[in-house]
Amino acid sequence: MLVVLILILFASLLSWRIRSLKRAVEAAITADGQVQRFAPSSQGDEIGDLSHSFHSLLLRIQRYTDYLETLNSTLAHELRTPLTIVKSSLELVQCAPGSEPYLARAEAGSERLRKILSALSEASRVEQTIQHSEFHAFDLATWFRELSAAYADSFPEHRIICHPTEAPATAWGSPELLAQMMDKLVDNARGFAPLGSDITLTLTPQKQHYQITVHNRGSSLPHEIQGQVFDSLVSLRPQQADNNGPHLGLGLYIVRLIAQSHQGEVNAYNAQKGDGVVFSVTLPAYTD
Numbered sequence: 001m002l003v004v005l006i007l008i009l010f011a012s013l014l015s016w017r018i019r020s021l022k023r024a025v026e027a028a029i030t031a032d033g034q035v036q037r038f039a040p041s042s043q044g045d046e047i048g049d050l051s052h053s054f055h056s057l058l059l060r061i062q063r064y065t066d067y068l069e070t071l072n073s074t075l076a077h078e079l080r081t082p083l084t085i086v087k088s089s090l091e092l093v094q095c096a097p098g099s100e101p102y103l104a105r106a107e108a109g110s111e112r113l114r115k116i117l118s119a120l121s122e123a124s125r126v127e128q129t130i131q132h133s134e135f136h137a138f139d140l141a142t143w144f145r146e147l148s149a150a151y152a153d154s155f156p157e158h159r160i161i162c163h164p165t166e167a168p169a170t171a172w173g174s175p176e177l178l179a180q181m182m183d184k185l186v187d188n189a190r191g192f193a194p195l196g197s198d199i200t201l202t203l204t205p206q207k208q209h210y211q212i213t214v215h216n217r218g219s220s221l222p223h224e225i226q227g228q229v230f231d232s233l234v235s236l237r238p239q240q241a242d243n244n245g246p247h248l249g250l251g252l253y254i255v256r257l258i259a260q261s262h263q264g265e266v267n268a269y270n271a272q273k274g275d276g277v278v279f280s281v282t283l284p285a286y287t288d
Contacts, residue, residue, distance in 0.1 A: 017047050025054050035062035080117060086110050119250040126180070126254050130261045133174040137286050140210055141169040144203045147179060151186055157195050160186075163202040169210055172286040173262040181258040182212070184251040185279050189216035192277065209284050217276040221268060229268045230256040255281070 021041070028038040040055040041048040087110050141164055148162035171178075189199045193216040200215040221229065230252045252268075259266045264283040271278050 014047075017041075021047060021051055021054070024051075025058075028054075028058050029061075086113075123250050123254060123257075126257060130177065130257065133177055133261075135173050135262075137170055137172055138175050139169065140171040140283070141165050141167075141203065143175050143178070144169075144201070144212070147182055148201050151199075151201070155186075155190060155199075158190060158193055159196070159198045161198050161200045163200065165203050165205050165210075167205050169203065169205055170286045171210065171262075171283055173283070177258050178262070178283075181255050181281065182214075184255045185214040185281075188251055188279070189214050189277075192216050192218040194218060205285070209282050211280055211282050213278050213280045215271060215276060215278045219276075220270040220274055221277050230266050252279075255279075259283070 024038060028036050030036060035058055038055050038058045041051040086106070145162065145164045148160060148164070152160040152162070186199065186201075193199055197217040198215075199217075200213075202211075202213045202215070204211045204213070252266075256266050259281050262283055264281055267280045267282075269278055269280075270276075
């Protein structure tokens with residue numbers, strides 16, 4: 001009987017330690033992918049060795065995550081000097097006879113590099129802003145109506161149609177960051193929508209969350225990139241459709257960053273009957 005009791009106690013202790021290790025590992029990585037401090041076990045048995053292995057693995061993940069978070073700013077810094085040299089060299093050879101076609105191509109490449117640097121710098125600023133933003137409860141419905149009215153006034157070349165909700169809609173987050181997210185979605189829609197066409201903004205309350213959609217007329221998403229449109233530097237937007245130059249696929253990447261910082265999700269799909277594209281953001285509802 002004593003042996004059975006000892007075995008039960010040992011099994012219970014073993015099970016408790018394994019569950020504790022599982023909870024500690026899960027808590028070490030937050031919902032937005034940040035790696036928190038993980039304290040390994042001081043015990044010298046197999047479970048202690050396993051916790052030390054998890055500790056080493058999480059340290060490597062944290063270093064790699066830190067590297068990725070600083071990659072944009074590092075690239076922008078390292079590329080700025082050679083870009084300046086290229087630009088100044090081009091200015092010096094402008095007087096050379098017969099160099100016009102080559103200069104035009106070189107200047108176009110230089111301008112694209114400049115836009116890449118600007119986009120990378122913007123992405124880095126957004127990441128830093130997310131880390132230092134203070135979240136609070138706010139009325140998502142009022143926020144949505146005011147933004148939609150501002151877009152209608154600012155972009156008369158399109159018909160901005162707003163479908164807000166009349167139901168109470170309280171969200172938790174940063175209205176300024178979410179407004180930046182909406183700016184990117186509307187800018188993306190304007191880049192694809194024909195002049196004079198509709199861009200429809202909708203806020204829909206659903207079970208325990210809200211869904212924001214931006215629907216633009218125009219071409220559909222190619223099937224091969226539907227799961228990649230929110231990745232960095234992915235874009236199939238035709239350059240001639242935008243007078244401001246080529247798009248570099250960082251706008252929708254910023255949309256995903258901001259949505260994920262609010263525990264939200266992003267999606268993109270073709271509208272029914274080939275009637276353009278719908279981009280959606282799902283945000284959790286705020287509850288006291």
